[in-house]
Amino acid sequence: MSDITAVPTETELREQAEAAAAACGVDLAAHAGEHERHSPITGTVVSSLAWSSAEDVAEAVEQAHEAYLSFRDVPAPVRGALVKRLGDLLTEHKADLATLVSIEAGKVTSEALGEVQEMIDICEFAVGLSRQLYGRTMTSERPGHRLMETWHPLGVVGVISAFNFPVAVWSWNTALALVCGDPVIWKPSEQAPLSALAAGALLDRAIAEAGLDPALSQVLIGDREVGEALVDHPKVALLSATGSTRMGREVGPRVAARFGRVLLELGGNNAAIVAPSADLDLTTRGIVFAAAGTAGQRCTTMRRVIAHTDIADQVVERVSAAYRKLPIGNPMTEGTLVGPLVSKAGYDAFIQAVEDAQAAGGQVVVGGGRAAVGGADAYYVEPTVIRMPAQSEVVQRETFAPILYVLTYDTLEEALELNNAVPQGLSSSIFTQDQAEAEIFMSAAGSDCGIVNVNIGTSGAEIGGAFGGEKETGGGRESGSDAWRAYMRRATNTVNYSGELPLAQGVKFTV
Numbered sequence: 001m002s003d004i005t006a007v008p009t010e011t012e013l014r015e016q017a018e019a020a021a022a023a024c025g026v027d028l029a030a031h032a033g034e035h036e037r038h039s040p041i042t043g044t045v046v047s048s049l050a051w052s053s054a055e056d057v058a059e060a061v062e063q064a065h066e067a068y069l070s071f072r073d074v075p076a077p078v079r080g081a082l083v084k085r086l087g088d089l090l091t092e093h094k095a096d097l098a099t100l101v102s103i104e105a106g107k108v109t110s111e112a113l114g115e116v117q118e119m120i121d122i123c124e125f126a127v128g129l130s131r132q133l134y135g136r137t138m139t140s141e142r143p144g145h146r147l148m149e150t151w152h153p154l155g156v157v158g159v160i161s162a163f164n165f166p167v168a169v170w171s172w173n174t175a176l177a178l179v180c181g182d183p184v185i186w187k188p189s190e191q192a193p194l195s196a197l198a199a200g201a202l203l204d205r206a207i208a209e210a211g212l213d214p215a216l217s218q219v220l221i222g223d224r225e226v227g228e229a230l231v232d233h234p235k236v237a238l239l240s241a242t243g244s245t246r247m248g249r250e251v252g253p254r255v256a257a258r259f260g261r262v263l264l265e266l267g268g269n270n271a272a273i274v275a276p277s278a279d280l281d282l283t284t285r286g287i288v289f290a291a292a293g294t295a296g297q298r299c300t301t302m303r304r305v306i307a308h309t310d311i312a313d314q315v316v317e318r319v320s321a322a323y324r325k326l327p328i329g330n331p332m333t334e335g336t337l338v339g340p341l342v343s344k345a346g347y348d349a350f351i352q353a354v355e356d357a358q359a360a361g362g363q364v365v366v367g368g369g370r371a372a373v374g375g376a377d378a379y380y381v382e383p384t385v386i387r388m389p390a391q392s393e394v395v396q397r398e399t400f401a402p403i404l405y406v407l408t409y410d411t412l413e414e415a416l417e418l419n420n421a422v423p424q425g426l427s428s429s430i431f432t433q434d435q436a437e438a439e440i441f442m443s444a445a446g447s448d449c450g451i452v453n454v455n456i457g458t459s460g461a462e463i464g465g466a467f468g469g470e471k472e473t474g475g476g477r478e479s480g481s482d483a484w485r486a487y488m489r490r491a492t493n494t495v496n497y498s499g500e501l502p503l504a505q506g507v508k509f510t511v
Contacts, residue, residue: 007330007374010044013103017046017194020099024198025205031221037193040106040340041330043377047194052220057185057229063215064156064183065235071216072153072181079179080130085206086175087123090116090199097167097198099332104192105166106339108331111294119171119199121463122479126175129484133180141505144498151488153181154261155237158230160251162242163342164297164400166192167199169265172463172478173240173487174203174217180487182237183216187230191342193221234258238487241265242299245398245424245472252474263486264474265467267398268426270449270458271304273415273441274315275432282455283431284318287404290429290457291319292326292383295339296402297346299473300427300451300459304395305406306415312408316387319404320366323383329373340373340380341401347379350401353394354384357405360392367402396422412437420448426469427461429453450477 008016017039018028033050052060071079090097097119098112107115133151140147157177161169166189174184188196200219207216220226231239231254240263241251248266255262272290274283290302307315331339341347347370354368367384374380383402388395395405409415419428428447431454432438438454440446450469451461461467466481468474477483503509 007042007378008332010042013039013042013044014046016099017103020096021194021198023096024093025201026194026197031197037104037191038377039103040342041103041332041374041378043375043379046103049193049221052222052226054225054229056220057226057233060185060215060218060220061156061230061233061235064185064218067183067213067215068153068155068181071183071213074181074212076130076133076179076181079181080127082206082210082212083123083130083175083178084127085209086203087120087127089202089206090120090123093198093202094120097195100195100198101166101192102332104195105163106331106342107294108336108339109334112331115165115168118168118463122171122175125463125480126179129176130179133484133488140494142496142498142502144496144500146495146497148493148495150491150493151485152491154487154489155182156235157182157184157487158233158236158239159184159186160227160230160239160241160243161186161188163189163191164294164299165242166195169242169478170196170199172467176479176484177487178216180484182487185218185220185230185236187220187222187227190221190223196221231255232258234260236260238263240476240478245474248472248474261486263476263478265299265476265478266474267424267472268299268301268469269304269396269398269422269424270300270302270427271306271419272302272428272458273409273419273430273432274305274307274311275412275430275434275437276308276310277433277437278311278431279433279455280311280314280318283315284322286429286431286455286457287315287319288322288326290459291404292323292338292402293459295341295381296383297342297400298459300461301402302429302458303398303403303405304418305404306409306418307406308415309408309410312406316365316385316406320385323366323385326383328371328380328382338380338383338402340378344377344379346400347381349399350381350403353397353399353401353403354386356394357386357388357392357403360394361389362386362394362405391418391421398424412440416441416446423472424469425449425471426473427451427453427458429456429458431455
């Protein structure tokens with residue numbers, strides 16, 4: 001593995017962050033405070049901001065609810081025009097926002113730009129959707145009656161997002177929520193407050209230009225207290241939360257206890273089955289990006305390869321050779337492919353997982369340690385391949401780091417059992433040239449994940465398809481397809497134009 005050791009100074013990094021935020025319209029003086037945030041690139045401070053409180057959440061929700069009462073009557077295509085303007089502003093400030101994503105989340109420039117492009121894409125999707133919020137008409141069993149379903153705005157939507165996609169996940173929820181007639185309150189990751197303030201400022205500008213209520217979009221920077229207040233507020237109709245399964249176990253029951261709606265995007269432990277017929281050149285490229293991209297910190301990161309025994313050695317050799325060439329270092333330097341882990345906690349989890357895998361009989365083929373990049377407070381690690389004799393506890397655990405466990409199989413049934421034998425159910429893939437194997441993998445008896453791919457890795461989803469997973473991944477669906485329905489309420493309408501009053505199911509009740 002090659003190291004790109006040059007990293008910016010603390011002053012350079014902070015100046016870049018402040019300039020990018022200001023370009024997006026953030027009034028940094030208005031947000032100044034004592035809460036310091038560090039960039040994973042250097043481990044040094046890049047922002048000092050004020051945080052919101054639980055009382056601020058209560059006020060924000062009341063303001064958002066008032067905005068909802070008028071916004072719900074705005075025609076959906078007009079709401080779509082607002083989202084279109086947001087997309088235009090994101091396009092204009094793509095580089096600025098990507099700079100903040102790199103500085104705060106440690107993403108390489110290409111991936112940071114890709115995250116902002118994903119925001120632009122979901123805006124385009126939502127604009128089209130604003131003219132397609134279709135209901136349906138059904139045939140009534142009663143003569144002279146019309147039976148139909150209509151969809152209406154739901155109410156205030158709360159969004160809690162994670163550090164690894166500090167702005168894209170907000171956009172998935174916000175673009176759809178707005179065209180559906182719902183205001184949004186966002187509690188972003190504490191790791192990426194400037195990215196959140198910048199994205200929020202662009203939407204604030206679009207709202208102001210449209211002459212709409214500014215309370216339609218609110219960003220509340222804060223800690224767990226802020227998130228809990230948003231989770232528990234009875235006027236938050238839908239709470240969308242992205243994070244760990246542990247977090248989901250707390251959020252889900254609390255929202256359910258007040259009969260609110262919840263949309264959970266939680267952990268992933270994603271695998272690729274590599275069949276004997278696989279194109280190994282394509283497979284290697286697919287594995288390396290999915291497993292080492294974002295330094296292994298995507299929920300869709302490939303964490304397991306389940307390779308047929310006949311080709312397992314070749315797969316390990318090819319992937320390991322590619323890993324040894326991966327440039328590690330400053331994510332804002334051209335050519336870097338692997339940036340830092342977001343924190344020391346992430347690094348500690350990486351080291352613990354490697355040790356646990358070795359204790360379970362695993363063999364480290366490549367990587368396994370800290371990369372000689374950055375200072376003492378920056379945590380760069382070597383993308384790691386570990387051959388495992390069996391799917392032990394450490395393999396079933398989601399570790400947010402670039403660790404790839406390699407297991408083997410002899411039959412497709414065995415491979416599917418390994419794929420499904422983890423608590424999470426987000427993303428999966430198979431590399432094969434055998435059409436029957438591909439079909440089986442995508443069938444009801446195949447992968448039990450929400451994302452099931454053929455000849456492509458586990459990460460890199462497009463916004464046209466609904467994103468989310470099953471089991472401990474939470475069951476939520478965001479972005480494309482019919483995910484918009486989560487942000488609306490459905491009403492079943494029966495219209496009687498017969499002049500009579502026949503009852504359903506032939507019931508007779510004469511008075």
